[in-house]
Amino acid sequence: MAPPSSAYETFKLFINGETVDAVSGKTFASLNPYTGQPWATIADGGPEDIDIAVRAARAAFEGEWGAKSGFERAAVMRNIADAISANAERLALLEVRDSGKLMREMIGQLKGLGTWYTYYAGLADKLEGKTVPALNPQTYFGYTLRQPVGVVGAITPWNSPLLLLTFKLAPLLAAGCTCVVKPSEHSPASTVAFAQILTEAGLPPGVLNVVTGWDRSTGEALAAHQGVDKVAFTGSTATGAKVAQAAVANINKVTLELGGKSPQIVFPDADLDAAANGVIAGVFAATGQTCMAGSRLIVHESVKDELVAKVVERANAIKQGDPTEAGTEMGPVANRPQYEKVLGFLAGAKAEGATIACGGEPNADLGGLFIRPTVVLADPEKTIVREEVFGPVLAAYTFTDEDEAVALANDTPYGLAGAVWTKDVHRAHRVAAAVRAGTIWINAYRVVTPNMPFGGFGLSGIGRENGTDAVDEYLENKSVLVELTGGSRDPFTMG
Numbered sequence: 001m002a003p004p005s006s007a008y009e010t011f012k013l014f015i016n017g018e019t020v021d022a023v024s025g026k027t028f029a030s031l032n033p034y035t036g037q038p039w040a041t042i043a044d045g046g047p048e049d050i051d052i053a054v055r056a057a058r059a060a061f062e063g064e065w066g067a068k069s070g071f072e073r074a075a076v077m078r079n080i081a082d083a084i085s086a087n088a089e090r091l092a093l094l095e096v097r098d099s100g101k102l103m104r105e106m107i108g109q110l111k112g113l114g115t116w117y118t119y120y121a122g123l124a125d126k127l128e129g130k131t132v133p134a135l136n137p138q139t140y141f142g143y144t145l146r147q148p149v150g151v152v153g154a155i156t157p158w159n160s161p162l163l164l165l166t167f168k169l170a171p172l173l174a175a176g177c178t179c180v181v182k183p184s185e186h187s188p189a190s191t192v193a194f195a196q197i198l199t200e201a202g203l204p205p206g207v208l209n210v211v212t213g214w215d216r217s218t219g220e221a222l223a224a225h226q227g228v229d230k231v232a233f234t235g236s237t238a239t240g241a242k243v244a245q246a247a248v249a250n251i252n253k254v255t256l257e258l259g260g261k262s263p264q265i266v267f268p269d270a271d272l273d274a275a276a277n278g279v280i281a282g283v284f285a286a287t288g289q290t291c292m293a294g295s296r297l298i299v300h301e302s303v304k305d306e307l308v309a310k311v312v313e314r315a316n317a318i319k320q321g322d323p324t325e326a327g328t329e330m331g332p333v334a335n336r337p338q339y340e341k342v343l344g345f346l347a348g349a350k351a352e353g354a355t356i357a358c359g360g361e362p363n364a365d366l367g368g369l370f371i372r373p374t375v376v377l378a379d380p381e382k383t384i385v386r387e388e389v390f391g392p393v394l395a396a397y398t399f400t401d402e403d404e405a406v407a408l409a410n411d412t413p414y415g416l417a418g419a420v421w422t423k424d425v426h427r428a429h430r431v432a433a434a435v436r437a438g439t440i441w442i443n444a445y446r447v448v449t450p451n452m453p454f455g456g457f458g459l460s461g462i463g464r465e466n467g468t469d470a471v472d473e474y475l476e477n478k479s480v481l482v483e484l485t486g487g488s489r490d491p492f493t494m495g
């Protein structure tokens with residue numbers, strides 16, 4: 001793999017272990033959100049390329065990869081982990097150029113990504129079934145086999161494409177499945193390079209195929225393809241609903257990791273400096289473009305002024321700028337449509353009478369796609385409190401007692417994540433149990449590890465990624481019953 005480079009690059013599709021042009025021969029340009037300039041040419045794959053990729057994944061599933069034991073798959077996955085670490089800088093730079101994420105964040109993320117593959121490698125050789133005592137154990141012996149579901153269609157969003165692909169790829173490889181991934185049109189490059197690196201590390205051709213494409217018909221074709229056995233999607237709730245409909249029409253399994261509007265609940269006894277730090281991390285890291293963004297601050301009325309003042313002071317001091325520079329704390333919004341969407345939410349908040357405590361506008365000093373870190377004081381029924389902005393915007397409001405705090409936190413159709421800030425251990429666990437969300441941090445925020453399940457309640461999704469149970473999403477359970485006596489039975493009765 002080539003070293004990090006600032007040169008203009010070209011990325012083709014990656015199918016059956018080879019880089020290939022789209023059947024149509026078409027390409028599109030990927031824009032660097034910091035410079036505003038095209039930095040790469042991307043193959044514009046369509047439904048016909050999806051079809052070729054699905055056939056390649058099927059052949060690998062029925063061929064070399066499907067024939068490997070769990071021990072052999074684990075060995076490949078450990079090599080993959082090493083290869084990701086060795087190429088972390090190159091992959092990080094691709095993500096920075098495509099999405100404007102901070103180089104220092106992406107280097108850390110990619111250096112840690114191999115852990116997902118070693119973690120799931122540890123499960124690949126332990127996919128054991130059960131022996132089951134049959135109703136009549138003298139006559140029948142029962143056992144179960146856990147078998148790979150087959151070809152997985154993975155569809156990923158533009159924020160952290162490789163992390164979010166890995167949430168799917170590591171468990172599906174452990175299970176023995178193969179994959180076609182359709183990365184976002186806004187950040188497609190790193191996924192192509194990643195597939196090449198994994199293939200060089202020993203992943204057989206056809207196990208991981210990448211079809212990039214500008215038009216949404218590419219993702220639609222993958223979600224609806226009859227050669228796919230399971231669809232794993234990360235993205236917005238609106239798209240997730242369409243993807244799920246397409247998958248269910250084929251009676252396919254589907255997991256959905258969707259949007260959120262996650263609460264940070266701060267009680268009066270909390271360490272307010274730590275809470276302010278967690279609020280900043282929750283909503284301004286990655287320019288707020290994370291599914292788990294802690295975008296609602298629900299603070300006790302007695303400490304609201306003090307906490308909001310701390311958050312505003314920190315927010316105003318955030319250094320925005322070139323994402324590749326070590327001192328930068330917040331990069332641009334990742335693409336123009338998202339930038340326009342965030343500004344639309346801010347205009348709407350102002351029109352609805354919300355108070356802008358800081359930010360609320362583009363950063364005119366930098367131009368481009370930079371929006372200042374924003375804190376909005378708003379009532380709980382306002383749009384800015386209710387809808388996912390997916391940008392650097394915090395909506396803050398107050399509660400008076402614990403019951404109200406929980407009710408406000410749960411007053412959302414989403415349920416991806418949340419945090420409770422308090423020194424009272426009893427209250428911390430009570431509130432963690434009461435808030436309807438897939439992940440709750442206590443006195444912390446934005447900590448994700450391979451061995452803790454991640455996913456959402458409500459509109460935030462279906463199923464879980466990460467943790468041991470995630471492998472089950474890529475397995476079928478098969479029952480086998482063996483007749484023990486060698487005798488024949490009445491054909492017209494069961495058992």
Ligand code: NAD
Nearest residue numbers: 156157158183184216219220235236239257258259260291
């Ligand atoms: P998006 O829904 O617009 O797109 C996601 C992917 O779906 C892209 O690859 C896109 O090309 C594809 N797509 C679009 N229309 C499609 C269709 N009709 N059929 C099939 N595929 C289609 O989301 P986005 O803007 O790329 O990402 C931001 C969203 O992702 C936010 O809502 C965020 O909360 C969510 N997200 C969730 C998680 C999580 O783990 N829960 C993680 C990251 C992002």
